[in-house]
Amino acid sequence: MDLLRSLPIGLYLEQPVSWLHRLDPRVKLVWLLTFLLTPIAANPYWRLSLVGWLLLLTLTTLIPFRVWRNQMGLVILFSLLIFFATLLAPDGLNIGHQPRLPTDELLFSSPGTVQDTTSSINVQKPASLTDLLTSYHYVLFQQGFLRITRRSVELAVRISTLLFTLIYSTNLYLLTTAPEEITAGLDNLLQPLRRFKIPVTEIVLTLTLSLRFIPLVLEEVQNLVRSVRTRAINWKKLGLRGSTQVWLMVAERLLDNLLVRADQIASAMQVRGFTSPDQHQVKWHIFRLSRADGLALLGVLLFWSARFIWGGR
Known part of the structure; x- marks a missing residue:
């Protein structure tokens, strides 16, 4: 067993040099913080879209398949295990649901009316209760001890996507950024803290x-x-x-x-x-912002705008 090949987490890939390697480390650090912060208080659709963006970003870098398999395979397998474990686990809502009013008091009107001859009041016939039921079901699947609810699906998507985004975005940053560049970028961005000694x-x-x-x-x-x-x-x-x-x-x-x-x-x-x-x-490292870095920073602004518009709960 070769641990250097079976556990390549956190290792820098020197070859081939992709477009992600050429970006400024400060810009990549801003994108990393964006991927780590935007899932906070976001809806499930936005969390799933982050997973898709990371997969698309990896495919566009043209990373070799052996590295792609080792890097992404373990993270995807771990995220899927967390997803199914959370999906089949109890959702935490053990209180049974019951309507606010008794069923006998749910009287609804139908278009037809019946004339009461004694009181001269229009008494309307009650409509069928099944006509007013919607397609909403809290319990999506139940077979024996297996019970899947809407809350369990939401929790499974939330936890699995958060773990995948947290682990894989950091791993992709370390994969395409040399340690010296990370050091130089952090040193440059944290310069204002020197005033506080x-x-x-x-x-x-x-x-x-x-x-x-x-x-x-x-x-x-x-x-x-x-x-x-x-x-x-x-x-x-x-x-x-x-x-x-x-x-x-x-x-x-x-x-x-x-x-x-x-x-x-x-x-x-x-x-x-x-x-x-x-x-x-x-x-x-010598910092030189190129046109690609400017486009990447513009993409960060658009990404955060989309987060506030479509990603909120």
């Missing part, structure tokens, strides 16, 4: 190192799993206590290896003269 450069540098550290963590886990497999351990003979001790030793070794890697990175930065982010400035 917030260490913006230190924060974004820590974020860059953490993003760079993700492949190293996966590589260490992969090496340890392979080392355990090559020893052909008989887990049944070890039992629960012996197996727990083995995995605790593996976890301890993993922690030691990660600390060694972190110490090596710190030593490499010190050898290159890096003392602090304020004294050792590194130009990670």
Whole structure:
């Protein structure tokens, strides 16, 4: 099992370079925040449209199928599992519904009238109750213990689409944006916070190192799993206590290896003269807004306008 290929979440795709790679990282960050914020208090149709926009955006980038399958397949499978689990679960409304008035008092008029000879008052015949019933049904499907209601469908769409949008939009941003560009974009956008003496450069540098550290963590886990497999351990003979001790030793070794890697990175930065982010400035990325970036920002405004017009509840 190759963890670097089976778990490609958060890894940067260097080739092929798509049009999404060429966009300014600040513009892509604005679009990411748009996808993360517009589902709040939105109707189900807007949430489903966000899923469609993300799928269409992925197809237009011409990402290779193997990456597309690994990146999107796991997220879609997880979202579908959440959808069906929420759909079949109780909707939380356990109170039975009953009409406000008794059924016998629901008397409705029909076009025909009957003349009362004693009181000279027009008494109208009651109409059939089935003529006034609509096609609305709260319970959409019920078979045995399976019960699907309108609220359960709404909850399933809300939760599954929110998870898909949250995970996949962030993953697509990391897939098409280098860690250095993310760092430079955040550092540029958070410049006003320097007036409040917030260490913006230190924060974004820590974020860059953490993003760079993700492949190293996966590589260490992969090496340890392979080392355990090559020893052909008989887990049944070890039992629960012996197996727990083995995995605790593996976890301890993993922690030691990660600390060694972190110490090596710190030593490499010190050898290159890096003392602090304020004294050792590194130009990670040169910002140049192009015409495509301007069109993307215009699309953000149109997207938010559509959200307020059609996406509200």
